[in-house]
Amino acid sequence: MRLRARRSDGQSAARTPTRNPSRFLTCARTLCSASAATATASPVVVMTAGRSGQVVPPGHAVRATQAPARVLSQVMRQSGVIRVDNTHQMFDVLQLVAHQPLPSGRRTGILASSASAATLVAELAATHGLRIGRHVSLIPEDAAPEVLDRAVHELYDEPDLDAVIAVRIPVVGDLDPTVARAVAEAAARTGRPTVAVMGGLHGVTDELTAPGPDGALRTVPAYATPADAVLALGHAARYARWRAADRGAPLHPEGFDLRAARRLVGEWLPADAGQEVRLEPDRTAQLLACAGIGVQRTIGVHDADSAVAAANELGWPVAVKTTVPALRHRADLGGVRLDVGDEAELRADVAEVLELAASLGPSPAGHPLEVQSMAPHGSACVIRSAEDPLFGPVISFGLAGDATDLLGDTAYGVPPLTDVDVGQLVRTPRTAPRLFGYRGLPALDVVALEDVVARVSVLADGLPELRRLELNPVVVAEHGAVVLAAAATLAHADRSDATRRLPRT
The missing domain is CATH 3.30.470.20 (ATP-grasp fold, B domain)
Incomplete structure (x- = not known):
């Protein structure tokens, strides 16, 4: 993966294989952190090859990794990177962060023409970490213009709302342009991040563009399906939380040489x-x-006598452990005896542990037992x-x-x-x-x-x-x-x- 040149709108994308993901993630984190400091939305959006991200396309020299596939996902989250599965999702996310502000939280409102559509959107939103509360506005397709305007204004003027999902798919005929206009104007007026699913509209359109209070044109991106719109909004909300969170200070432990x-x-x-x-x-x-x-200091022993000597040297109580791999660190299987307080108990435990270990095969090379002071x-x-x-x-x-x-x-x-x-x-x-x-x-x-x-x-x-x-x-x-x-x-x-x-x- 290689960071593409940043465009004037601050967006970056990574789409080609990387020889050094560690350096890539460091650069990505620097870009994302810089965007937080300058209050610009500049996420790094990454599309990986395959589900694991470990597929090497033909013709690329990339070192093989021995790390589990989930390592990539966790370190990308650590670096603030937005990871997507395909180019379709990549541009869905990019058009949102390029044309809308980032959500300030996860509280999301729904504007829909039917309860069934609102329920579908709410279920999708929950799977992407968005919260749908009481902010659901249902506007019938045959609603009068004044009813539509009032409902849109009431939804966007809610003080405890961070984003809006607007879904309007006509059952018969074409989309009423007044719906798209009302949503675009409300989103531009309030600065509320909005995604839209409007029949016949896709991408950046004039129908969903309106001037904001400063006169600058702002566009609500339109998506083909509610799933596409909610996925993009979910990614933007997670990235916004990452930007707002304290990312901490470099590690400099005391006494480290x-x-x-x-x-x-x-x-x-x-x-x-x-x-x-x-x-x-x-x-x-x-x-x-x-x-x-x-x-913690450990003394290897062979028998009960050497175990008692080790316990006397370390101080009572002690723990006695087998070195057989199958029983190592396994108190539940009898391979570890804890809080051994006196010689008689220790000798009995040594005999039992050695017998148990012998039942599993030959003893490993070196000491068959270890004695350690209790933690x-x-x-x-x-x-x-x-x-x-x-x-x-x-x-x-x-x-x-x-x-x-x-x-x-x-x-x-x-x-x-x-x-x-x-x-x-x-x-x-x-x-x-x-x-x-x-x-x-x-x-x-x-x-x-x-x-x-x-x-x-x-x-x-x-x-x-x-x-x-x-x-x-x-x-x-x-x-x-x-x-x-x-x-x-x-x-x-x-x-x-x-x-x-x-x-x-």
Whole structure:
């Protein structure tokens, strides 16, 4: 996708393949933010190839992506981009934002000639996030001109109305020009964003053009169907909300030492290294410490005696965990025992966990068990970063558990993120209410969780050699967030936008 030259009306469109979506989205966000600062409606409208946006047209050299298809949708929303499915929708949106002001909200009125048409429009509006309240005006096709004018004026003069959808499709004969004129004049007089579906009219027409209070001509765009009109208005309303919202400030976490992280990577990743280097847990903890992220200390053990020694060293109570992948982090399946308070209980738990693990096959190489000091009780989350060949660093967040993994309830963002982006990332998963006092439980320390996400984002953005990072689980308690386990993989940098991501000072 490439940003087309901006026209005099401030509209932009992206229609050709991009080799660098990360840079594209940064440019798109800059354009949209600039339009908000200058009070001009200048959205970036993007048509993707196919439903996923991952189709590469013949003859274009574009890196393949390994990211899920929904990554593109989420980062476009993050950047204020309006995404459409085809050129028909693209020009439907563009003609609205080019000729009408943006809606100041979602409260929408309907002007229709029948209850059935109004019901159809209301249902479509609800699916696109618009709110239809009591502002529905039904004007019969045979209504007298004075009745028509009065009804249109009353609707447009409502103080708690943000936009209007006018639908007038004659059952017999041609459209009465007085209807189009009344709608055009009311929209121009009040500045109320309006879309119209008028029989025989399409696009920008003289019939729906009228002068505003300043004498400038303003046109209500006409659409072929109510679905087209409502879709365009819904996109405009969402873009207007994005423009009006606080987009936050760049992330600069305290105690973050990117130079130290780069020195460590330079030491651990020799020039002749293979494709990837998986870091040992101690080195992963060192790297994360440069980002100001602490990892709960863990001691690997083989049997009950070494587990007791580890517990005495860490301090009671402790948690004992198997390292078998199928049972790892799975307290519900018996692979994790929590709040082990004394030696007798620990020895019994060790024997049971080892027996359970043995039933699933040979033990993994290394220590079969881990002992860790207890973290505060809370909700377990998973924070990941992955270096994608196309997008660059991709940050993901979700609450831990099978339901989240199987249903894909994960939020994504592409750095550089702002503090507002991080807050939205944490709140996007459908399971996020568990963090905010779900079913009467106490609210958890989301601020501490956001701090961890922010540090991962900055680390991934500034360290292209960090091929993958997983913090799993991150336990969010009422006070604080604790990283219980972390895994990192390094590889030589192969980022397509290295010149954009200069060292931070």
